[in-house]
Amino acid sequence: MESFPTTDQEGTITWRSEEGVVHREDGPAITFDDGTEEWYLDGIPHNPNGPAITDSLGNKKWYYKGMKHRVGGPAIEFSNGDYVYYYEDLLHREDGPASSMGGELVWFLHGKVVYSDMTDTNPDFEDADLSEALKQSIIKYRLKS
Numbered sequence: 552m553e554s555f556p557t558t559d560q561e562g563t564i565t566w567r568s569e570e571g572v573v574h575r576e577d578g579p580a581i582t583f584d585d586g587t588e589e590w591y592l593d594g595i596p597h598n599p600n601g602p603a604i605t606d607s608l609g610n611k612k613w614y615y616k617g618m619k620h621r622v623g624g625p626a627i628e629f630s631n632g633d634y635v636y637y638y639e640d641l642l643h644r645e646d647g648p649a650s651s652m653g654g655e656l657v658w659f660l661h662g663k664v665v666y667s668d669m670t671d672t673n674p675d676f677e678d679a680d681l682s683e684a685l686k687q688s689i690i691k692y693r694l695k696s
Contacts (some may be wrong), residue, residue, distance in 0.1 A: 552593070554580070568593075583607075590614075602628075613637075647688045658689060665689070 554566040554574045557625045562584035566575035572594040585607040590598035596614035597603055603614035609630035613621035618640035620626055623654045625634035633642035636644040641662035643649055648668075649659035658665040666689050 552576075592616075645682055646684045658685065658687065 552568050552574055554568050554576075555568050556564050557639075558564050564582045566572060566580045568574045570657070573591040574593055575590070576592065578590075580591035580624075581587075581589040587606045590603040595617035596612075597614045597616055598607075598613070599615060601613070602611035605614040611628045612619065613624075615621075616665045619637035621637065623694065624636075626637035627635040634650070635652070636642065638658075642657075643650055643660035643661055644659065649660070650657040655667065657667045657669075659686040665685065681695040
């Protein structure tokens with residue numbers, strides 16, 4: 552699908568298809584004057600090779616076919632070091648905490664809380680049906696605390 556750029560009064564460059572859908576296959580579909588870049592394919596956030604959204608503060612969000620998704624790293628990285636792992640739009644990580652926000656670490660599996668260090672949610676996680684790697688990650692964390 553071919554797309555064409557336009558620039559608005561604020562300097563935002565937006566690429567759209569002939570049908571008016573935000574779309575670009577070889578770069579960001581929207582570039583704001585502050586440096587924020589957003590990648591879209593057929594109107595949905597998508598970049599198979601990096602973050603689909605990088606804002607002017609350095610925060611990064613990975614999207615794949617409109618879903619928050621990244622393999623091998625967090626789908627959201629904040630410039631302050633906080634992070635959130637997603638797999639196919641669900642909070643998910645099999646070898647450590649899926650969320651580190653404001654000092655709170657939370658382990659998620661398929662969108663469900665497995666353990667939270669702030670509330671000691673699911674203290675009997677050892678009996679839960681979890682992978683050994685996830686159990687060991689929680690145990691190592693608890694031993695450090």
